[in-house]
Amino acid sequence: MPRHDDPLTLDRTDVRSLAPVVALRNRSTGKEITIGDRRLVVGKSASCDVVLDDPCVSRVHCVLEPRDGALFVRDKRSRNGTYVNDRRVDCGELAPGAELGLGSTRLLALGPRSGEARGGFARLVGRDPAFLAAIDQAQRIALTDVSVLIVGETGTGKELVAQAIHEASPRARRPFVAVNCGAFPQELIGSELFGHERGAFTGAASERDGVFVQADRGTLFLDELGELPLSQQPHLLRALETRRVRRVGGAVERGFDVRLICATNRVNGLGSERGALRVDLYHRVATVLIPLPPLRARLSDLELLTDDLLEDLAVEHGPRGLSTAARRALRDHRWPGNVRELRQTLTRGVALSADVIEPWHLFPAPPRSPTPVETPTLTALADHPLRGLLLDASPLVPRYDSMVRDAMTDALARYGSVRAAADALGIPRSTFSDRARRLGLPIPKPCPPRRREGAT
Numbered sequence: 001m002p003r004h005d006d007p008l009t010l011d012r013t014d015v016r017s018l019a020p021v022v023a024l025r026n027r028s029t030g031k032e033i034t035i036g037d038r039r040l041v042v043g044k045s046a047s048c049d050v051v052l053d054d055p056c057v058s059r060v061h062c063v064l065e066p067r068d069g070a071l072f073v074r075d076k077r078s079r080n081g082t083y084v085n086d087r088r089v090d091c092g093e094l095a096p097g098a099e100l101g102l103g104s105t106r107l108l109a110l111g112p113r114s115g116e117a118r119g120g121f122a123r124l125v126g127r128d129p130a131f132l133a134a135i136d137q138a139q140r141i142a143l144t145d146v147s148v149l150i151v152g153e154t155g156t157g158k159e160l161v162a163q164a165i166h167e168a169s170p171r172a173r174r175p176f177v178a179v180n181c182g183a184f185p186q187e188l189i190g191s192e193l194f195g196h197e198r199g200a201f202t203g204a205a206s207e208r209d210g211v212f213v214q215a216d217r218g219t220l221f222l223d224e225l226g227e228l229p230l231s232q233q234p235h236l237l238r239a240l241e242t243r244r245v246r247r248v249g250g251a252v253e254r255g256f257d258v259r260l261i262c263a264t265n266r267v268n269g270l271g272s273e274r275g276a277l278r279v280d281l282y283h284r285v286a287t288v289l290i291p292l293p294p295l296r297a298r299l300s301d302l303e304l305l306t307d308d309l310l311e312d313l314a315v316e317h318g319p320r321g322l323s324t325a326a327r328r329a330l331r332d333h334r335w336p337g338n339v340r341e342l343r344q345t346l347t348r349g350v351a352l353s354a355d356v357i358e359p360w361h362l363f364p365a366p367p368r369s370p371t372p373v374e375t376p377t378l379t380a381l382a383d384h385p386l387r388g389l390l391l392d393a394s395p396l397v398p399r400y401d402s403m404v405r406d407a408m409t410d411a412l413a414r415y416g417s418v419r420a421a422a423d424a425l426g427i428p429r430s431t432f433s434d435r436a437r438r439l440g441l442p443i444p445k446p447c448p449p450r451r452r453e454g455a456t
Helices: 129-142 158-167 186-194 233-242 279-285 299-317 324-332 338-352 387-391 398-415 418-425 429-439
Strands: 023-026 032-034 040-043 062-067 070-075 082-084 087-089 091-094 099-102 105-110 148-151 176-180 219-223 244-246 253-255 259-264 288-291
Touching (some): 082 091, 129 158, 158 259, 233 244
Parallel strands (some): 148 288
Antiparallel strands (some): 023 105, 040 062, 062 070, 082 087, 099 105, 244 253
């Protein structure tokens, strides 16, 4: 902790300083205040270095002081006070991811960018109210040790939120161990979670610690917790309640001290056979529930996210611009893969373009068969991203109806028959017909067989 000579009491609200703060982002407007190496006076007076248009801010509200690689904020006897992570301070340190509250203004401390890895909450970009509410909740509980369940679709950034909570917590200098419960072979789940002794099963040539011991005194992130088989969940529940684990094949229990953060993309179905949690386990891990909205529900953030991702990609690939048509194409896309899909789409656009990204760089058209009337044996549509939905026997999710209808209509138009269209999409003919009837698509009638000459 740097020495502080000010007579005011130094409140050690956040003293981790994992990286220097280089800017403060206004969470309402998205504008950033660059932090240099000089003292900045903040208030609503025109004479201040940083002028805030906020009636709840004093004329001279506080001072920002960079010292020894850290950033300190010192209150100047303001009327409404200065807050760091919702805690009133006379003088406190701002670390990346911390929130500075001045009146009704909220400023997020950002770490290094443009070539240097950003950490904590600085990586989470957005102004959507639901998204900001989720991030605010994550920041509030970061300094505690309560268990957290993050709920959101694939690609919404659940692991980034978990890492940000860890980096803003007192365990920040301890291990952050992330595991995907859906990737465990069923017969090895116990070994992965709790460890095993040598010779406990075939292939166990040496003893091994499980993830609970590996994350001791740090944070354990269990991703896709809903994919853990119901038969294994009681063992996990007992470990969480007793804070002790026993290796597979072992007789001695070992204590552990971890902060547990879990994530799942399953928002319904407690107690069902697949993709769900036992009710008792759910209540054990969901002390705080943080829901992350999908990208299609926060399209107001699309431009901000796009510019932020392009700035990151420019470090490796050089700067790129987006044409008006490309931005329109991004707005019109449904984004079933959320922010992860947006990143991959922009990466593809940067890789395929030289200067300005156009729509065809972002969404290249699939190659078409040179003979569309010919029944294909293997086409580009066989790997269509909607194939899983087309094969699913359950009713379609409403938001995907139009996407599935477009894919099937295109296949019918290109290949002229149900059999050929089904082969192109890589699904059974009967499944295609059922889906077509459900969606109200016109099904071409098969041509009558030709009569052979001389037949009576």
